Amino acid sequence: MHHAIGFIQDLAVIMAIAGVVTVLFHRLKQPVVLGYIVAGVIIGPYTPPFQLIHDEATIQTLGELGVVFLMFSLGLEFSLKKLFKVGATAFVAAASEIVLMIWIGYEIGQWFGWNAMDSLFLGAMLAISSTTIIVKALSELGMKGEPFAQLIFGILIVEDILAIAMLVLLSGIAQTGSVSAGVAFVTLGKLLLFMTVSMVVGILIVPRALDYVAKAKSDEMLLVTVLGFCFGFCLLVVKLDYSIALGAFLIGAIMAESRNLQRIEHLIAPVRDMFSAIFFVAIGLMLNPAVLVDYWWPIAVITVAVVFGKIVSCGLGTFLAGR
Template sequence: MAEEIAAAQVIQDFAIIMIVASVMALVSYRLKQPMVIGYIAAGMIIGPHTPPFSLILRPEILNLLAEIGIVLLLFVVGLEYPIAKLRSIGRKALVIAFAEAFGTFGLGIAVGQAMGMTLFDSMFIALSISVTSTVILSQVLKEFGISNTDTASLILGVTVIEDIIIVSTLAVLQSVASSGHLTLLDIAISVGLVLAFIGGALFVGSKTVPKFVDLVSKTNHFDVFLVAILGVAFGLSFIANQLGISVAAGAFFAGVLVAESKAHATARLLTSPLKDMFAALFFVSIGALMDISKLPLFIVPALIFIATSFAAKFVAVYTSARSQGLDKRISLQTAFGSSASGGELALVTAKGGADVGATSSFVLPMVGAMTIITSFLSPYVVKFGWKISERLAPERPGVNEDQDKDEPS
């Protein structure tokens, strides 16, 4: 009887989650906002912190589905970055990405410490504000008709490398936070472990996983193929977890390895619907964990961190772009574009800190609030950036003529 009641509660919870999430996603679509905002709002509506009571009876089930969502979300992200593509991105994007990620990370820690936060709170928030959403930014560039310009390619190349930096750094932070110590030796061991995992996964995995995936794809049975690639995703995530590394890192590099196979397009097609569903559950769970009653306590720090993120990213990207020989116009456009938005990985990072018990209860809802604000502002920042670059650095005849075939209106 107890098992039947529990099963009924799970089905009821799942029905409530999907119905409320679909309604709020539709509202976000009508308002021309990213779906992630609607999902977070849905979580806030059904969560335990919203009066008069929680609509969810078994919150642990939501957390379990959220973990699956993280794995599938990062796996599909990794599918977009085969090793050959990573090699072709170029030195300029690499330099800009490292300057942006670590410049923002360092300044974020300093600001957090200046506000009296704990070191781990400061570090996980700093890593969260270092994120630039590849998904949101690519959609904004596409909507403005500038996705095919050289500047857009550079910006997206930067965000690709930044995703890898963020995922790898998250793995290090979680490993260090799990030990509870922050000595140079602990950091060195954690960095070495992460690098060994990434190196081993790419070296050994690149020689085995693509061949295995292609072998399974020859059966022409999509169900078998889907089970096989999910086995790769969850298998590498499990190995990463056992090593004390983020499951997000394992899932991401599993996607990179599957992207090396000849059947990568089929893998992307089959996993995308699963990713969409479980990613939605992940964002709903983030919303459910947000205690909106604490909003007055963290809204001012959130705005400070948003300003810190924008300033650090803009300065780091602009100066590093100029140092790479890019002209003022492209440097300005790249700086504004890269500064525009946080995104999904920011929430993954914040939840990563909460999962290992390293961060305070306000960190996750604060990062959620920052994600909503920056996602909303992103289109306006990009549009303003393109226009201001036109005024400050107008295009000279014969120079970068392909940059403005499609200007945002």
């Protein structure tokens, strides 16, 4: 009982502070997602005079649910037809971005005097974008339906897929000191096979099941069924050592083929907004302002490199793909 009261207290603090800060940011015409992160810093363990959050582990777990719902909602809005439409361009742009950003990050690391391994990992980190941040930002701007936004989502999904192969490569380099490209290609091949089979089987079963449940005209039954499919598939993906975010996107894209798509989106929206808010606050909880001050110079250099590097690499990739 004491644990439950502590959790409710933490949740109350998060929602109250996040509400006040995001209203302020909205009045200042700043992104609401930035307000959530600032709220997390305010109530986090690194901000004096006292810590307002006591059960950070549970908050982090709820934050993971925010990732699931954000990516699931993206899948609902980004159907398979849209994915195939931007597929070639997205692949070229994502590949060019990853290659160029790895090189930029590696060169920055070498300039700072870091060893080759640290420089390589810096490049890999800079090569990956935060899908959740971008989805939330475009949603606030009301641009999720724009053609360029669909291309951005395609690039992010391809980027997430290629990131899995990149992680395999980097893990092998870190452990053995050698590159095992064959293992990475096999891993990527298995992932693509799993995605293909999941999509084919899922489209044959899930939309029909949802349409059958929807006939009962019960929002509660439909919501529980949708969440059951979502969490069940995410669990399967995690058991296969793949990204839970990718799994949430895939099951969302499968459900997007249902005739009751608009009703499902309406039911999911409040749940998504609550958990996504907790996710972004949880990011703020991990930020230590003192570290930002201590390492301001490398942070500034890397920030500039990311902003201009992403513009050049993604812009070049989309241009080469004919956009």
